[in-house]
């Protein structure tokens with residue numbers, strides 16, 4: 563790929579005490595792609611995500627976001643950076659004391675300069691993207707189904723129209739039908755809005771349906787990166803155990819169908 567990376571992880575070494583998690587790990591993420599970060603438990607996916615977000619510092623190496631080391635963004639620059647990305651946490655992480663409307667409005671209100679009429683328009687638009695209605699805006703998080711919580715959390719993550727979206731196990735906790743619907747929603751929104759996605763997931767169906775590239779974390783580094791086909795062709799015990807299951811083969815089938823349709827539904 564010749565495009566300039568939107569995220570560039572360069573020669574990262576991470577250790578907690580004597581426990582080395584990443585050793586000379588490098589990874590570039592390009593505009594508009596959907597990168598799936600895959601690896602065994604404890605391989606350092608969450609830690610890498612936290613370092614990309616600038617929440618943790620590696621022992622060595624640098625993470626550049628939008629061309630600049632993420633730790634160089636401080637003060638107003640850091641706030642502006644956080645407006646350029648959205649994050650969907652595994653459990654949704656909605657504020658339980660706030661209704662749906664206020665949860666989605668939160669990032670818009672934090673800008674401190676938007677009139678309430680505009681905030682309302684943006685929130686209602688985000689709700690409609692998610693297939694939710696104005697009536698849903700008044701519900702409390704405790705009134706929502708698991709699928710709705712994910713949709714509201716996604717609406718909040720996309721409130722500021724970010725260039726980058728981080729997804730942590732986006733379909734965790736959903737039944738297969740709701741998971742498929744949520745994956746389809748992300749696929750359509752990605753196609754329409756063109757943001758870049760970095761997702762951590764163990765779910766092969768999600769990878770097969772969404773990922774344009776897969777990066778496998780193993781042996782303290784990115785062991786292999788590329789299309790799902792390329793990754794599955796790599797001989798490695800983790801890859802064989804993870805991808806060469808019945809579900810892995812099905813995920814590959816979903817990728818083939820996606821390619822035939824040129825990524826369109």
Ligand SMILES: Nc1ncnc2c1ncn2[C@@H]1O[C@H](COP(=O)(O)OP(=O)(O)OP(=O)(O)O)[C@@H](O)[C@H]1O
Pocket residue numbers: 578583601602603604605606607608609610
């Ligand atoms: N703050 C910390 N202090 C000490 N050890 C940590 C800390 N954070 C992570 N680790 C260790 O680093 C390793 C990588 O953890 P991480 O959560 O990044 O893995 P993961 O790939 O996301 O795993 P999982 O798929 O199980 O969520 C683990 O061995 C974990 O115990």
